[in-house]
Amino acid sequence: MQPNLNTVPMKDWGLGLDEFVVISGPCSAENEDQVVSTAKAVAKSDKVKVLRAGIWKPRTRPNSFEGVGEVGLEWLNAAKEATGLPIATEVANAQHVEVCLKHNVDILWLGARSTVNPFTVQEIADALKGVDVPVIVKNPINPDLQLWIGALERINQAGITKLAAIHRGFSSFEKTPFRNVPMWEIPIELKRLCPEIEIICDPSHIAGNRDIIPFIAQKAIDMDMHGLMIESHIQPSIALSDAQQQLKPAALVAMAAELKLRQPESTNKEFKNLLEEFRSEIDELDETLIQQLSVRMNISEKIGEYKRDNDVTILQVNRWNDVIKRRLDMAKALGLSDTFMNKFLAIVHEESIRRQTDVMNSTVVK
Template sequence: MIIILKSGCSAEQAKEFAASLQKKYGVQVNIWFGTQSTVLGLIGDTSSIDIDSIAAQDCVESVKRVQEPYKKANRKFHPDDTVITLPSGQKIGDGSIALIAGPCSVESSEQICEVAERVKKAGAQFLRGGAFKPRTSPYSFQGLRAEGLDLLAEAKKKTGLPIVTEIMSEKYIDLFLEKGVDVIQVGARNMQNFELLKQLGRINKPILLKRGLSNTIEELLMSAEYIMSGGNEQVILCERGIRTFETYTRNTLDISAVPVLKRLSHLPVIVDPSHASGISWLVEPLALAAVAAGADGLIIEVHNDPKHALSDGAQSLTPDQFDHTAARVKAAAKALGRAVE
């Protein structure tokens, strides 16, 4: 249930009203102070609450019941867009296009530092790189693990780019925090690892949550709800393609998910055209489509030697190719009245 208060209602009155609702009905009440209105979000069993009685209060503008199971991620509870701001100043969700780029796997100091310098020069504001790698085959390269985190930290020190890397288990959370990971990525295979999501909800760190291979939009939002219900509301949603009957591409990019997610939720939405296609020449057109659809950012795989990459070389751009793609993304954003900063 959401309660929209009248514009003349002060912050103190809103807090007092929220406290009275919490005490009387035993529900959790979240207050959102927006630019146009103040919204109270009631979470819990609201079936016994008389809407007419609430609506009759002097400070209440309107009352609505919310049918969707996700509450904290729901735009009805939080009409304004959420903007994720890192301590270093980079933002995701402020209207500009955030560029996150780097190799699928961290392989060496030379590799990650070279790629970091090149993607920064092209306009990327974040460095991505896998230290822990989920692979279909147990015999494939699994990542450098803790050493990979150290190499990412080295590249961050050289370039100033905040790092984005994937976590595989809740047992690594302390290690990720200790190594200075700026944005923790939850991959598609762990989107419904609910114990991991619960633990990530207890830390103060942005979480990039990828949509699962065969998951619905509502299931993605419910996974975000797991994180947010724990207290961490810094969630970034990522559309990375879903599994369909089509076999030409690695996955099928659900471009419609971008405006749908932006309508249903206040959380930032980014797109991964690399995993969506699995083909390097498709990355640029899909990236441009994502910008046109309203995505808040892109996460793109870039490798200095894709032919010899230890993972996902076929979908990785070379630094020169990324230069071209980044330039076209900037041009598309500008045409749409947006920026890549």
């Protein structure tokens, strides 16, 4: 089912936001001085338009620091008064929503652990009915695009039109350089299915390590994201949560100044003409690829028929291992990455096996 969302762009939220927004502040509000000092420091960047801080922290293990609670909202408002920045925090249930509204929080966000549960999302959506407050929704922990879209739809159906999404990466059992694997293809598909939804990237949670935050931030901009949420702490080494992924405010300001903002379109006529030539070449090549893949799958079906008629198994591991090695060797010689080719070959093999299985299960007509 095609999503149908009714949303307002961030620049029209009435908070003085630009078309590109940086949201920054500590992972957790720890005390008033920490919140206000961090806010004043990050506000030195003209790109930082919103102050963030966690008030309630959903933690994996009990007895960890789980946030200061409602008093933290008073500190956030003190920081807002000192800097003029709108304030944002995470809500995980209806009570959180009510407390935030009482304290005039400007933006609410749903965390990844909430988005993964439709019951939680619906509870929050019900608490938001009749309210005009911006809400941003993080992707679920697991790479499930439909869960992400479903959460956005639930909030939107509650009457919230000031709505955006946050890409914060996805959990993985594989060891990677990231805390949460970016899987850029998922937010890209969200943009394709829901072009009206603006997406903010959260490099802090993707990285889990402050050293690679600038790389992820620029990558997000290059992928036409509409903003960044980056954690910053006045003394990250003693932070009570996620110390490794928080930047000092001075580092945040310096990084923001170095970011290269890009536009999705250009008014340069020569650029447009050459771009159209390149795109036409790609269109022709894509059509040829699709035609050749169709031919390949037809041959796979014939192989399936031959195996069926001769009582031979579909999967022949030695043959497939040989195919992978030869294809990867060829791809490497042509400058294609192993990662791309492994994914491509796996998809092609899966479809080939499916076609042969269908043939195997079909009735032979004599």
